[in-house]
Amino acid sequence: MTSKLAQLLAHYVSSHSPTERWQAGECGVGEFSIDAGGRWYHQGDEIKRLALVKLFASVLCREDGAYRLKTPSETCLVTVDASPFVIVAWHECQIAAQYGVAPTIICEDNLGRFWPICDTFPLYLDDYKGQQIPHLTLNYGLHARIDRNVFYQWVEIAELSEQNDIMLLRSAGKTFELT
Incomplete structure (x- = not known):
């Protein structure tokens, strides 16, 4: 480039957390998903606070075909309907x-x-x-x-x-x- x-x-371009450096274990904070319209959900309830969604987006990555929220201490799988x-x-x-x-x-x-x-x-x-x-x-x-x-x-x-x-x-x- x-x-x-x-x-x-x-x-x-907004900054993104260095998720590629983090290898934490799976977390147990419940189910996360993103629908086809780009709306985020936790345990089936829509996350409506934009600041919170942006925070989650800053630690979202896709590795080995799976979407994950990754922090230095935990990793959570995310179900994504489309994009x-x-x-x-x-x-x-x-x-x-x-x-x-x-x-x-x-x-x-x-x-x-x-x-x-x-x-x-x-x-x-x-x-x-x-x-x-x-x-x-x-x-x-x-x-x-x-x-x-x-x-x-x-x-x-x-x-x-x-x-x-x-x-x-x-x-x-x-x-x-x-x-």
Whole structure:
């Protein structure tokens, strides 16, 4: 990653706990789950305090195909219906040029965190309810599904590849498939 892009990422991306360093045993604090809309639950009750959800998100990771909340002292499995996060808004980065980076799309997830679409956080297509839907790769093995309204807004600005009949989205000097 170029140092210019690294500076842009540092401006936008929230910090995450170093879960890869922690190897604690399983905890017994009950069942955690995240539904397809990105809502978090504990013991079947929705966790409505955004600050608490953000705290849990900062220690969420995916390892060996399983989602886990990890701290230095305990690890809890999390059931995820689809994607742990949903991209609900986006904007064109107004400061990318200041960092010497090509025009960049900044995604906002359902927790209000920002993610630039780039080599570090690329788009990819994956199945959601029987359809191929764009998802954004996040850090720590996590990902976010692109919400329908964001997808349709991107279709408006995407380029059609005449060769393959696919929609292409450009961000941070790279091209990503939408369909």
